[in-house]
Amino acid sequence: KNEVEQSPQNLTAQEGEFITINCSYSVGISALHWLQQHPGGGIVSLFMLSSGKKKHGRLIATINIQEKHSSLHITASHPRDSAVYICAVSNTGNQFYFGTGTSLTVIP
């Protein structure tokens, strides 16, 4: 069983739709990261959070420490949001666990 589970694995949305990607983890963490990777490309860090909620533009990330769950929301989705979104958690022992990613395709 993976330490970090994401759902859904694949997601197709129409442009403008509100999108939610979920992440559950089973280990103690110091922080949770949401990462974005475009096809064939490197990884961009979107958020690092340890409690509550963060917002950056059309992206919102929330975390519930008690439930060991985080969500990434994209409002007014756009084709350029098409990418793989990866949830990862880190702990103070320098372990960095990656989820398997959610492949998002936004259709114009």
Next chain:
Amino acid sequence: DTEVTQTPKHLVMGMTNKKSLKCEQHMGHRAMYWYKQKAKKPPELMFVYSYEKLSINESVPSRFSPECPNSSLLNLHLHALQPEDSALYLCASSRQMKVHYGYTFGSGTRLTVV
């Protein structure tokens, strides 16, 4: 400067070649990481350097040889690779090894071994 820069972006090498991947950051981060990522899989940690010293080697074969000449630069020397080593190699850095604040990835080097 808030970037991790990796060069080259693409590399094709033969199994008898020797090549190097380079990673550079100027954010004052003291932890630097090498990851290997196969298609449709999450990244796998290879090495961690903390304050220019190798802290973690995740049982990586000796044909991969990391080097950290200074606090801004991390190299990965490649020798006698196999076709199955073809992958995206990602570098990352963070403020310190156990403090992942500012964890930043590079854009990767796409390596093909022929």
